[in-house]
Amino acid sequence: MSRIAVLGAGAWGTALAISLARRGGHQIGLWCHSPQLAEQLRETGRNEQFLPGFTLPLDVVITNDIARAVFEAEVILCVTPSEYLRGVFGRIAPVLDPDQVVVSATKGLEEGTLLRMSQVIASVSSNPMAVLSGPSFAAEVAAGIPTAVVAASAVPGVAQRIQREFGSSSLRLYTNDDVAGVELGGALKNVIALAAGVVNGLDLGYNSAAALITRGIAEMTRLAVACGGRRQTLAGLSGVGDLVLTCTGSLSRNRTVGTELGRGRALPDILSDMHGKVAEGIHSTSAALGLASRYGVEMPITEQMHAILHEGKSPNEAIRDLMARPGRDE
Secondary structure, three states, X not given: OEEEEEEOOOHHHXXXXXXXXXXXXXXXXXXXXXXXXHHHHHHHOEEOOOEEEEEOOOOOEEEOOHHHHHOOOOEEEEOOOHHHHHHHHHHHHHHOOOOOEEEEOOOOEOOOOOOEHHHHXXXXXXXXXXXXXXXXXXXXXXXXXXXXXXXXXXXXXXXXXXHHHHOOOOEEEEEEOOHHHHHHHHHHHHHXXXXXXXXXXXXXXXXXXXXXXHHHHHHHHHHHHHOOOOHHHHOOHHHHHHHHHHHHOOOOHHHHHHHHHHOOOOHHHHHHOOOOOOOHHHHHHHHHHHHHHHHOXXXXXHXXXXXXXXXXXXXXXXXXXXXXXXXXXX
């Protein structure tokens, strides 16, 4: 039996806590940043703000005390939004035992530093680490619908341990040692999903959506390889798999934000309606372009998405500019 601390009670953190508790064989703790949410979860077991319709098993320990959450935990599963990960992990790094394994399940890039989540954690801690990514809507994982994801680590044996600890009859884990490729696949697909939502919001049809997804994986792969990832990783669960899910599924927050942008709504109004939920692609777009500039990689879809989000460019104009690019070999 392992003690597993889940840091972050958003939709994904709550779903993973439910999945791990349902699997059995572990002691599960869930840390909430919000004291109000922690109290609600203790009283009702239901996370109505982020994951309505599901109830946490009674044996999941809820806390608002982060030091208590990680104390004696053998595995620390970080599921906080990318913009808060450094602050959260900076609070616990001084009290961690060197043998505690850290797993990042956050799909994003840190603005400013352009670091992947594992790199952010490594900048303040030397604990053995893995990342978890792949096509996984939180609600479906919480419901026990069969899902396959990938655990990646550069430390021998760590990914295999997470595979054993997290795997169940409804959650299948594959392993990989390409941490950069897995993380970049999970982060960059959110940017392309925003663009897929724009296509949907503009009612451009299936041809446009298929073209965007296909060219999206091409530019994701270019950047991942430039950053040290492997091309075949982007053809797997954390690349093509997660991209297809997030670009086509109605549960995708990034696709939903893009759809509303395509319909002409302003970004602040869209975010206001999300009531605290996070679309990581919004933050990752600028960081992705920063990495592309650093490594000399062309990312036309990401460039146009950045212009829509941050420069006031109209979605129609962005699509026209993509279609007007010079002809290329595939």
